[in-house]
Amino acid sequence: MKGxxxxxxxxxxxxxxxxxxxxxxxxxxxIDQQTRDRIDDMSTSYEVDPKAGEEGKxxxxxxxxxxxxxxxxxxxKGFRGFIDPKTGQEIEFKTMPTHKFGGVRQILHDEILNxxxxxxxxxxxxxxxALNKMTGQEEKNS
Amino acid sequence: MAVALPELxxxxxxxxxxxxxxxxxGCKRDSPVPDRWQIGEYTFQRCPGSIVTRxxxxxIAAYNWREKGFLPNPGGWMEQPAKFVEAMGIxxxxxxxxxxxxxxxxxxRGRNA
Numbered sequence: 001m002k003g004x005x006x007x008x009x010x011x012x013x014x015x016x017x018x019x020x021x022x023x024x025x026x027x028x029x030x031i032d033q034q035t036r037d038r039i040d041d042m043s044t045s046y047e048v049d050p051k052a053g054e055e056g057k058x059x060x061x062x063x064x065x066x067x068x069x070x071x072x073x074x075x076x077k078g079f080r081g082f083i084d085p086k087t088g089q090e091i092e093f094k095t096m097p098t099h100k101f102g103g104v105r106q107i108l109h110d111e112i113l114n115x116x117x118x119x120x121x122x123x124x125x126x127x128x129x130a131l132n133k134m135t136g137q138e139e140k141n142s
Numbered sequence: 143m144a145v146a147l148p149e150l151x152x153x154x155x156x157x158x159x160x161x162x163x164x165x166x167x168g169c170k171r172d173s174p175v176p177d178r179w180q181i182g183e184y185t186f187q188r189c190p191g192s193i194v195t196r197x198x199x200x201x202i203a204a205y206n207w208r209e210k211g212f213l214p215n216p217g218g219w220m221e222q223p224a225k226f227v228e229a230m231g232i233x234x235x236x237x238x239x240x241x242x243x244x245x246x247x248x249x250x251r252g253r254n255a
Contacts, residue, residue: 002197003225004204006215032217036224132224139232140184141198 003132006030009077012127014120019081027078028128035074036132043067068125072116073108075128084115091115152191168192182239201229 002008009029017023031039043066047059082091094109116124157163164170168178172187179186186193204214208230215222 002200003223003229004200004214006223030223030225032221033224033227034220037220134225134228134232138197138229141193141195
């Protein structure tokens with residue numbers, strides 16, 4: 001993934017995948033700068049007591065789980081072979097419209113998000129995060 | 143690194159004709175000369191011309207188009223991929239650093255003249 005064309009995707013198989021013959025293939029893509037900024041802002045917040053002066057302590061709050069969920073919402077572009085354990089059928093990829101930044105955007109449907117196992121969700125979020133950042137080597141090469 | 147390539151004035155023909163230069167400059171494998179190449183804060187053991195990636199050239203091309211007012215994807219700046227925006231920031235920083243170094247060199251030469 002080069003990171004220039006917004007439609008670029010990569011396929012990924014989770015390390016937690018148990019069905020090696022018919023694995024679930026997750027299709028991961030790029031997120032735009034607005035979404036990145038929003039997720040970054042959401043992941044950490046600081047609280048400062050204005051009355052405490054310069055020596056007053058600041059409180060940092062980290063919302064890693066929320067940030068991870070939002071990364072997957074924005075960066076998961078599709079999948080293949082994601083099976084519903086109840087029916088044995090493939091789950092259909094679905095998005096839902098959301099009002100963001102003065103427009104309507106399609107994000108991953110809650111119904112799908114809630115079906116992704118917690119560990120896989122964390123793993124996908126980390127992978128999407130890495131895909132959407134310059135690596136040290138890429139930075140050096142630029 | 144790709145930003146600095148034109149400034150390095152690499153002449154591959156010279157190394158092709160001279161096996162000793164090929165080794166010293168790290169054309170095909172790491173140079174035995176410690177920190178053979180230095181570009182800003184980075185050091186390289188391989189010749190920059192031999193290790194720069196196609197991706198880097200594409201980022202530089204995208205940077206040049208951006209300077210002319212064209213973005214690679216529909217929408218405004220904030221709707222571009224975050225990685226693209228980050229890459230443009232890095233290229234911008236490197237170009238600024240290169241220009242600053244060149245200006246300092248010109249000033250130094252002017253003072254010594």
